[in-house]
Amino acid sequence: MIPRAAMIFAAGLGTRMGALTADRPKPLIEVAGRPLIDPALAYAKEAGADPIVVNVHYRADQLRAHLSHEPVRIADETAQLLETGGGLKAALPLLGEGPVWTLNSDAAWSGPNPLAALARAWRPGMEALLLLVPRERALGYAGAGDFDLDATGRLARGTSYVYTGAQILRTEGLAEIPETVFSLNRLWDRAAACGGLFGLVHEGRWCDVGRPENLALAEDLLREEAR
Structure with a gap:
């Protein structure tokens, strides 16, 4: 069963962006003229996602206004920031049943549509399918890496690949996590333990837009893609 619904994570505080988020939420920062x-x-x-859910927290009124003419449902986290796992769990009534796409809003991409690529690779038996880039090709990324990928496509914690913020995920396991605020890492660890955590390498390029100095990198990537 391929995903029907998508969740776009847009509730973060954006503190790493410094002054750029003093008067706006990070998802409304512009790269190459587009929020x-x-x-x-x-x-x-x-x-083809339907419904599309966007969660909001910091300066939520601005995001609501920006999205007011878009076909989206709003998951309101203004009372409490729930992190990725808690946010997805709270949004399930809006998303409905079945696997969902999730996508972070703080990245720039080239190449094929990341969500469509994930859908083409989604198979029975997968609990989660994460879109990855090799660490050496992760623009603007300063971490040590997230995962290693074996010959079967299964993931284990490691350093070779970076998670891009795009995935397909089965959501049934969220009901087994009693906390309200938690990371999706909890669900990934459960999926890995039963052999259901898989990865797909993105065919294009990807840039983390989580820091001010990465804006120029993202704009360069998009200019190259346009050419």
């Missing part, structure tokens, strides 16, 4: 959330929303619509 970050707009390409994420375009990917979801192009992939």
Whole structure:
């Protein structure tokens, strides 16, 4: 069963962006003349996601206004920031049953639609399918890596690949986590323990837009893609 619904994560505080988020939420910071959330929303619509859910917290009124003419449902986290796992769990009544796409809104991409690529690779038996890039090709990324990928496509914690913020995920396991605020790492660890955590390497390029100095990198990537 391929995903029907998509969740776009847009509730973060954006503290690493410094002064850029003093008067706006991070998803409304512009890269190459477009707010970050707009390409994420375009990917979801192009992939056929319905419904599309966006969670909001910091300066939520601005995001609501920006999205007011878009076919989205709003998951309101203004009372409490729930992290990725808690946010997805709270949004399940809006998303419905079945596997879902999730997509972070703070990245720039080239190449094929990341959500459509995940859908083409989704198979029975997968609990989660994460879109990855090799660490050496992760623009603007300063971490040690997230996962290793074996010959069967299964993932284990490691350093070779970086998670891009795009995935397909079965959500049934969320009911087994009693906490309200938690990371999706909890669900990934459960999926890995039963052999259901898989990865797919993105065919294009990817840039983390989580820091001010990465904006220029993202704009360079998008200019190259346009050419």
